[in-house]
Every structure is written in structure tokens, then in C-alpha cells.
Amino acid sequence: MSDRARTVIVTGSxxxxxxxxxxxxxxxxxRVALGARRVDRLEGVAKQVEAAGGRAFVxxxxxxxxASIDAFYDAxxxxxxPVDVLVNNAGMSILNLLQxxxxxxxxxxxxxxxxxxxxxxxxxxxxxxxxxxxxxLFVTSENAIRPRPYQAGYSAAKAGLEGLARVLQxxxxxxxxxxxxxxxxxxxxxxxxxxxxAKLHKALEAWKYWGVQRHLxxxxxxxxxxxxxxxxxxxxxxxxxxLVQIMPGGxxxxxxx
Numbered sequence: 001m002s003d004r005a006r007t008v009i010v011t012g013s014x015x016x017x018x019x020x021x022x023x024x025x026x027x028x029x030x031r032v033a034l035g036a037r038r039v040d041r042l043e044g045v046a047k048q049v050e051a052a053g054g055r056a057f058v059x060x061x062x063x064x065x066x067a068s069i070d071a072f073y074d075a076x077x078x079x080x081x082p083v084d085v086l087v088n089n090a091g092m093s094i095l096n097l098l099q100x101x102x103x104x105x106x107x108x109x110x111x112x113x114x115x116x117x118x119x120x121x122x123x124x125x126x127x128x129x130x131x132x133x134x135x136x137l138f139v140t141s142e143n144a145i146r147p148r149p150y151q152a153g154y155s156a157a158k159a160g161l162e163g164l165a166r167v168l169q170x171x172x173x174x175x176x177x178x179x180x181x182x183x184x185x186x187x188x189x190x191x192x193x194x195x196x197x198a199k200l201h202k203a204l205e206a207w208k209y210w211g212v213q214r215h216l217x218x219x220x221x222x223x224x225x226x227x228x229x230x231x232x233x234x235x236x237x238x239x240x241x242x243l244v245q246i247m248p249g250g251x252x253x254x255x256x257x
Contacts (some may be wrong), residue, residue, distance in 0.1 A: 004056075006031035006232070007080045009073075011063055012090030014041035017139065019048075020225035027055025028229065033076035033083070035061030035205075060140070063090045063116025064108065073123050081133065085232050086124045088117035090138040093154035095199040100134060101139070102155065108229060109153035114160045121168065125177070132176035134231050138165040139224070140183045142247070146212045150203035169242055178240050180231055185247035186218045217257065219248035 008025050012018040014036035017038040022032045026049035034042045034049070039060050046056035057079040063066040077083060092112045121136050128134025144162045148154035168179035207213035227246050234240065 005031070006084035007031045007033070007082060008085040008086045008087060009033045009035060009076055009120075010089060011035050011061060012115070013045060014038040017184070017221045017224045018087075018089045018099055019045045020221035021228045022054075022056070023048045023052055024222070024225040024229045026050065026052035027231075028233065029053050031057070031080040032254065033057045033059065033072075033080055033157070035059060035063075035072050035076075037062050052065045052229075059232070061090075062112070063120065064111035066119055069116070069123060071117050073120070077127075077167050084128075084133065085135040085137065086120060087137045087139065087228060087232075088120060089115060089116075090219055091139070091141070091154075091158075093151055093195070094201050095150045096152075097150060098152040100147055105186065106153040109156050109161075113154060113157035114164070117161060118164055121164070125168075126171070128177050129172075134177045134235065136165070136168060136177065136179045137231060138162070138181050139228075140165075140181055142185045144183060144244075146151060148203070148212050149206040149210065150199060165242075167179070176236060178242075179243065181243045182224070182231065183243065183245040184224055184228060185245075187221055187224055187248075217248045219246070223248075225238055 008030050010022045012017050012023045013034040022034055023044055025032050030047050032054055034045055034056060036042055042058040045060050049056040057076060059072050059075045061072040090112055094109060104210060117138060131143060138161055140161050141158045143151060143155040144158040163179055165181045167178050172179060227244060231244060
């Protein structure tokens with residue numbers, strides 16, 4: 001098995017960016033631990049990973065539950081061996097103005113988008129330090145630098161996630177471990193499938209008003225997945241890319257028109 005074929009955890013891998021990432025990793029022969037709450041969906045993704053040439057392991061994971069994180073991590077390493085790469089991809093957003101937001105919804109956004117990756121990374125780091133090698137990849141959002149109305153909890157959590165990644169870049173400097181931010185723009189996935197459509201309409205109007213939504217174009221999840229593969233297959237050297245931003249293109253137009 002080549003050096004590119006590493007053991008990788010991908011959270012939120014039942015659909016969207018997570019599923020596409022797992023399949024792309026399968027294409028280079030990786031051993032992929034798939035984690036999400038929808039185990040039935042994970043089974044389908046696992047078949048695609050193995051058809052692509054990789055090895056897949058499925059286990060339920062709720063990143064908002066510390067006990068679930070420990071059970072998942074133990075099972076993944078027992079099945080596939082020591083984890084080389086952790087892709088913190090799971091995310092969620094509940095649209096609302098802050099004054100209307102339920103406490104439980106805000107807590108869920110912080111747990112899934114920030115605390116979960118923090119706890120997973122805390123679990124991964126000791127073993128990686130022993131082996132003097134490992135990648136911690138944080139899938140963040142342009143909301144981290146361009147926060148949006150109706151997404152106070154999500155924007156705050158993604159900004160915090162980038163803060164966590166930067167702290168780890170300092171704490172892990174010189175250890176052989178890499179902490180990498182993958183900042184993602186609008187992507188076609190099931191991310192917004194459960195959003196309240198009436199609130200989404202109001203949110204889109206607000207985003208356009210504040211200049212944070214230039215157009216309604218989306219990039220496919222596969223574009224982000226390919227970026228993940230490029231990042232984790234880059235050889236460990238004296239330097240590394242610590243931030244990658246990937247955005248969808250707008251409408252094609254003639255220059256000077």
C-alpha cells in the first residue's frame with residue numbers, strides 16, 4: 001500500500017462534502033472510517049469507497065456527544081489501525097435572527113461545528129504525536145471571515161473553528177503534525193435541505209443586501225473533496241499550506257463588456 005494510502009476519519013460522511021471526500025480518498029487506496037448519525041446512508045457511501053479502490057469502515061458518530069466520539073474512535077482504530085488523518089467535516093446551521101433563536105439550537109450549532117471537532121482532535125493528537133505524523137483538517141466556511149445575518153451561531157462557531165486550527169498550528173509546531181484550514185464557499189449538498197424555506201428566503205435577501213452573497217452559484221461537493229485529497233497527499237516538508245480557500249465561480253462574462 002502506498003504512502004498516500006493512509007487511515008482517515010471523515011466526519012459527517014453520510015452525504016455532501018463528507019461522502020464525496022470519502023470516495024475520493026478511496027480512489028487513492030485509503031482506509032476510510034465513515035462517521036455520521038445516519039448509518040444506513042453510510043453503508044451506501046462505504047460501498048462506493050470500496051468500489052473506488054479503498055477500504056471502508058462504518059460506525060455511528062454523533063459529534064455533539066463525547067461518549068459517541070470515544071466509541072467511534074476506538075472502533076475505527078480497532079478496525080483500520082492508527083489514524084493518520086482526521087477530516088473534521090460535520091456541520092450544521094439553523095437559520096434564525098439571534099433574538100428568535102432557541103437556546104437548544106444555538107447549543108447544537110456550537111456542539112456540532114466547534115466542540116465536536118475540538119474533542120475529536122484532542123482524541124487524535126496523542127497517537128499522532130507518538131508517530132510524529134498526522135494531519136488535522138478543519139472544513140470551515142467563508143462565514144468565518146464573512147459572517148451572515150440569520151447565521152449567528154454558525155458564523156460564530158466557524159470563526160471559533162478557525163481559531164482552534166490556528167492554536168493547534170502553534171501548539172504542534174515542529175512535531176510533524178499539520179493543522180490545516182479548508183475554508184469553503186457555497187457548495188451543493190444536503191446542508192440546507194432542512195432549512196426553513198421562508199427564513200431562507202429572508203436570509204438570502206439579507207445576504208444580498210450586505211454583499212455577502214454575490215450570486216446563487218454553487219460548486220459540487222466533489223470540488224471540495226478533491227481539494228481535501230490534494231492537501232492530505234502533499235508530502236510533509238519544512239513548510240506546508242495551512243489555509244486553503246475554495247469558492248464557486250460566478251457567471252462567465254466578457255471582459256470589458
